[in-house]
Amino acid sequence: MPMQSRKRWYTFKKQFQPFQSFNGFLFFFLNNETAQTAETLKLINMGPQQITDILWRVGGPDMTSGRDCAIYLVDLGPPVLIDCGSGYGFDRTIANIEKAGFNRGDLKTLIMTHCHADHIGAAPLFRSRFGTTLIIHEKDAEIVERGDIRLTASFCFGVDFKPLPVDKRLKGGSGTLRFGTYDLNWVHTPGHTPGSISLYLDKDRERTLFAQDIGAPLLTEFDCDPAAWLESIQKLFSLEADIICDGHSGAYGPKKIVREYLEYCLASQYQQGYIAAE
Ligand SMILES: [Zn+2]
Numbered sequence: 001m002p003m004q005s006r007k008r009w010y011t012f013k014k015q016f017q018p019f020q021s022f023n024g025f026l027f028f029f030l031n032n033e034t035a036q037t038a039e040t041l042k043l044i045n046m047g048p049q050q051i052t053d054i055l056w057r058v059g060g061p062d063m064t065s066g067r068d069c070a071i072y073l074v075d076l077g078p079p080v081l082i083d084c085g086s087g088y089g090f091d092r093t094i095a096n097i098e099k100a101g102f103n104r105g106d107l108k109t110l111i112m113t114h115c116h117a118d119h120i121g122a123a124p125l126f127r128s129r130f131g132t133t134l135i136i137h138e139k140d141a142e143i144v145e146r147g148d149i150r151l152t153a154s155f156c157f158g159v160d161f162k163p164l165p166v167d168k169r170l171k172g173g174s175g176t177l178r179f180g181t182y183d184l185n186w187v188h189t190p191g192h193t194p195g196s197i198s199l200y201l202d203k204d205r206e207r208t209l210f211a212q213d214i215g216a217p218l219l220t221e222f223d224c225d226p227a228a229w230l231e232s233i234q235k236l237f238s239l240e241a242d243i244i245c246d247g248h249s250g251a252y253g254p255k256k257i258v259r260e261y262l263e264y265c266l267a268s269q270y271q272q273g274y275i276a277a278e
């Protein structure tokens with residue numbers, strides 16, 4: 001068990017730029033350039049970054065590889081990983097996990113919020129090295145198990161994605177995963193992908209929400225579904241979380257800022273024309 005600490009590391013700011021790196025990739029992808037450009041993104045944070053007494057960000061585009069999503073580790077008795085990056089930052093991610101005080105051999109659970117390669121490319125490495133159980137919603141399980149190059153966006157991130165069998169499928173609209181004394185709740189939040197999920201955890205009257213790519217542009221290239229997304233973001237508003245962990249840039253809080261973050265996501269979809277104004 002790592003030292004308990006009340007140190008907090010989340011951003012109090014009103015200007016959100018959650019998908020800067022994602023939009024970088026998008027730009028290069030749409031211009032038919034290669035993901036080599038990822039290397040031009042500089043790693044500016046060493047990590048890990050502690051967010052609450054049981055939550056760390058152990059990877060991300062600023063920390064482990066320009067191709068990685070934000071990678072979170074929650075200490076629920078066993079450490080539980082939420083997303084794992086592209087694979088390019090694997091060694092740095094493991095180093096950060098150990099710096100946070102965990103053993104690599106204890107990484108037995110990986111929850112994948114959706115099927116994109118920047119979030120799951122490292123999953124086969126985790127499973128083969130540490131026997132990690134891979135968990136994903138059934139609708140995205142189909143995509144990763146058939147190794148769909150387009151819908152995993154793996155070509156976009158330069159990930160050589162092979163069909164990936166998963167260990168556990170989350171079925172339906174919501175559920176709870178029990179770890180030690182904690183209930184880790186999940187809700188199906190489709191739109192970004194068909195099987196996107198968000199997770200939330202309540203501890204000490206504080207709710208942490210893992211919304212991951214909820215703010216990402218709803219691209220037709222990846223079969224994003226704007227109508228489903230609008231319902232999903234309403235679910236996230238209704239959770240009234242105190243801290244929100246986004247899929248690329250890190251965590252934001254407190255409650256008022258979480259609400260502003262979600263409003264920002266909503267506004268940017270309209271502004272970019274991914275959702276038609278009524
Ligand atoms: Zn992403």
Ligand SMILES: [Zn+2]
Nearest residue numbers: 114116213216
């Ligand atoms: Zn994504």
